[in-house]
Amino acid sequence: MTAVLRPTAEQEYAVELEALRVADDRQRPPNWRMSPQAVVKYVLGGTLPDGTVITPKYVGDRRLVEVAVGTLVTDRALLLVGVPGTAKSWLSEHLAAAISGDSTLVVQGTAGTSEDQVRYGWNYARLIAEGPSDQALVPSPVLRGMRTGAVVRVEELTRMPSEVQDSFITVLSEKSLPVPELNTSVQAVPGFTVIATANDRDRGVNQMSSALARRFNTVVLPPPATEDDEVQIVVTRAAQLGKALELPAEPPALDEVRRVVRIFRELRNGSTVDGRTQLKSPSGSLSTAEAISVIASGMALAGHFGDGTLGADELASGLLGAVVKDRVSDAAVWEEYLETVVKERAEWRDLYRACRD
């Protein structure tokens, strides 16, 4: 096989999926490749009776994964919501791979997504030559999923224009897609369902209509649960980035990363780590992904313009940019945070000075 840059989940974990299928002795819903319990195990990891080790794909609350799988069993559509960097798409890909053995039925939501990509298009040459016919119809991933009874993934649902989003309503409630040109409709076979992901705090999203929202069960994926988890993620990713971009800076000191992560977490959670002081949250999402980019840009600054070690001065500008997304209200939040929290911490004096300059 020729090497690909990024194999799909079902390719990369083919061995695990096969082992789970073999070991699975519970009832499978129609057109599912394995039982719901096996899907949960595939996602959360574990060891099979034959000794095969299943690597954990998602680190987090077991209950969330169970609710997600439970939703799909009841043929309801699943909506995964969360800030960037909370593994929404990752979870959706793995669920599709485990349930249908195919994670490639994807509709990518963008501002330019059209209804054709959600319903069906036409092969115009054929359409003109033969008139409307089944052969001239170009099915969308949704239509293909309905015909084969597979899980269809919709990435960034809320980035689609609202009217395109709403074309999912019939599909989700009637489980059929009318094709008026052929005077037929395609009825979904069991196993068909939709996993959509959406970002609830970003800008430039189109709010879902409540008619559509009602047709989804929503699971909110939280940011990393503990500071240590998040620091670990940031350190690893920032080091990888540094290597990939060939930055001349040293890998970031753990203390600096911890500081950034703590600032992000405190602002995100609306209270200080000791719970004593309550804070306002800025309008931005302050995701783990952004913490990584603050560290990475700090490393770039330190490497190209500084002495090569990441310090308060390099962090200050990145922090400001990450926190203050709205010039007016976020600036006040940041100011308040500096005055009530950063200033009070003796060991953060350098950061306070750097941010004040």
Next chain:
Amino acid sequence: MVAAALERVRPEVVLIEGPPEADALTRHVPDLTPPVALLLHDESDPSTAAFWPFASFSPEWQAMTWAARNGVPVRFFDLPAAASLDSEGHGSVDPIGLLAEAAGFDDPERWWEDVVEHSASDPIDLAKAVAEAMASVRAEVSTDVLGEHTLLREAYMRRSLRQSLKDFDGEVAVVCGAWHVPALMPPLPTATSDNALLKGLRRRKISGTWVPWSHGQLAASSGYGAGVDSPGWYAHLWEHHDDVVPRWFAKACSVLRAEDLPASTASAVEAVRLADTLAALRERPSPGLSEVTEAALAVLCGGDRVPLQLVHRKLVVGERLGSVGAEVPRSPLAADLARLRKRLRLPASLEPRQLRLDLRKDTDRERSKLLQHLEVLGVPWGKPDRTSSLGTFAEMWQLEWNPAFEVAVAVAARHGTTVEQAASTVLCTDAEEADRVAVASGILSRAVGCELPAAVEAGRKALDRCAAKATDALELLGAVPSLARTVRYGSVRGTDPELLRVALHGLLARGAVGLPLACRGVDDETGEQALSVVDDAHEAVRLAADEPHQQTWWRALTKLAAEPDAHGLPAGRATRLLWEAGSLDTDAVAVRLHRSVASAFVAGFLRGSATLLAADPRLFGLIDEWLTALHTPDFDDALPLLRRAISEFSPAERRLLGERVTSGAVERVDDEWDDAIAARLVARIRELL
């Protein structure tokens, strides 16, 4: 389950885990509507008290009502309250947790729910099975782990059990925590050994009564020992045997709809399906609380935790309030009130009368405290008369007792056994629920007035919390003045002013940061409000803030004055305050005045500054120059506001200003009378009038 088992056995007497001093109180059971609590207290010291709450689904309550229905005597057979009142927090083993762990469950409550509550097997067999399980757990743990207190309790239980076996011929039923069952099973140890253990048990006079309780207090969060997290859920399970989950979601939907949140019947159907699927996925016999909660979150609440909290508060915990009949003896709170009334010589009279209190005298101070505490408890016996100003050492009250207050006192009995304690509990609870700065600061000043340190602390925390959440700087700063007064003059009330000063500084720091923003692009009404907030806060800062926070305040004023989009009134006022303090020089003010076509700035600048205007020639010249340089339309616009600013000056100030205008400031004196100018002037004035 308990009632079914009792029905089968039909015992001669029912022994219930509880303090034996309450035996006499069981005759009131038919008059009670759960949730209620048994309240026992030391007769000589009512603040030493404990509550034994019962909900409709508590096995103890089931046993009591079954006994009352069937005319069977009830005896409480736990350690007497006389001995147990003082002992607190006896940490012991969690047997259910151990068993649940052995069965591979992570949540003990869930295990119990699955194995016992959802089980359809014969109640007697089930009790036997549980007893066996407990016996095997107890065999594993040493007596040290059990704790001395538990051993003592069990010895007493055995002694009472022997007594009951002697007193009654037929079956004796025992209702107690499963953990104690092995200790009560034959063969019992000898009576002598138990007596030896129980020797020297503390004796004292205990009295008690039933008080109304609430589901909120039953929830463990309220802090009374062995609470349950979800009384509403258990009550639901207890009341409905069929269609438990659909009924639950129907209730949840109506709770959400009552708050105008979307919750359709179709969603309820989907929620039921998801809860059932989750139960199947987790291999549970039927959906439990965690399944229905997760399904409600995913389906009904769209993943949003805020509506879920509503469901939690109204359904999972529930808002049910119990009641006690009129026959039930009065509560220690009422007794405490009667005692205080006697001691402070404040008879409950239905005739209204005036009462003047001098806070420097101990008795009067106590009286003031009592009246304020009662006010907190919803018993407005005395109404404070705030019309007459008596200074900080005196208070005027209007006293009038109302028989309906007795009911309020009875209801308040669940908050504590003394007036002071109950008021503190109520204020602390209110503080926890406060969500606005004004509310929190109101609670704080109330707590200071009541001299309740715990409530003061809770109020301060609430204030801190609300201040962090508040987005409106005016709201924040609006709470500063009253707090500053308390800090400055609060020593009479015996609260540590330093504590309040910290709160004050917190408010000030947050409010100061947001002030310039809060004055941006607001309408005239808000501008007026902002002006008075700035004024009052400025006064408060001078009164009570320390040096660094005064600096913070000055910085905020500087920013406000420099903020181009700020409303003229507060910006003008900030400019003048800065100018008065010498932080802004007169030239800068002149520039600012010229720039502002909107005269609100001038109004804000001038209001209440007559003396300055008359005394400072440079300021006067500045205003004069600005006024004369205005174009006609601008002048017309400026006139109303200007007039308003001037009309607020006192007559003396206006005269002073008038003299100033007519005196030598204007130098160009022309002997010639210019008819044309005079005619234009007259016409213009006519037009304006």
